[in-house]
Amino acid sequence: MKEMKVTLLRITQDAEDLIASAGRVCYASEPKTPDANRKLIGKLRDMGHLSTFEHASATFLIECVSRACTHQLVRHRLASYNQQSQRYVNEQGFEYVTPPTVDKNPEARKVFDEGVENTRRTYKRLMELGVPKEDARFILPNACATKIVVTMNFRELRHFIKLRTGEGAQWEIKKLAQEMLAILKKDAPTAFGDM
């Protein structure tokens, strides 16, 4: 199984300039220089004037994550998603994500891999029996690897990242949120630099 891969497909051009412009509509007095933009965005962020952050958004392609992870991701409603379909894509020989607790335990790893192999065989057999993909998929595990495109505005990204990098967050979505944050910090350092 390959590693989780997070790719930034698009981000609002001059995102921080746009956020500052929106903020400047509220406080007409700010000068329009990069330094003034940074100060204004920091002020908007710290005072919770986050509707200004909604004007900028980012789109990510996320690959090689489990369906368990994407199920948590899509609970975030203020976002747009497209995910690889198990209705239309043949999942014979599906790739899967192995949790670290299983991976580092040789006996558990063996049991896990055998379980996946059995599931692959069952899926294939169901297909041979004429069951359509959309029904054969009912046997597939949460471990199944998938890919998904997500678009969120900066306000929702901050919310998502805060929740999903927090103490109670599950390891895989935490890793995903951390990778997204690392990318965003490069492209929008003021909007995400405090996280």
Ligand SMILES: Cc1cc2nc3c(=O)[nH]c(=O)nc-3n(C[C@H](O)[C@H](O)[C@H](O)COP(=O)(O)OP(=O)(O)OC[C@H]3O[C@@H](n4cnc5c(N)ncnc54)[C@H](O)[C@@H]3O)c2cc1C
């Ligand atoms: C550590 C952790 C454990 C979790 N465990 C469980 C669990 O056991 N079971 C479970 O079902 N879920 C669980 N969740 C999911 C959680 O309940 C949320 O569904 C998920 O985090 C999405 O966040 P959100 O509700 O803030 O939605 P988002 O879509 O990210 O919404 C952003 C914000 O918009 C506002 N908003 C959006 N929709 C509405 C609305 N309809 N009404 C009012 N305000 C709205 C809220 O302020 C919300 O915070 C868990 C989440 C975390 C982080």
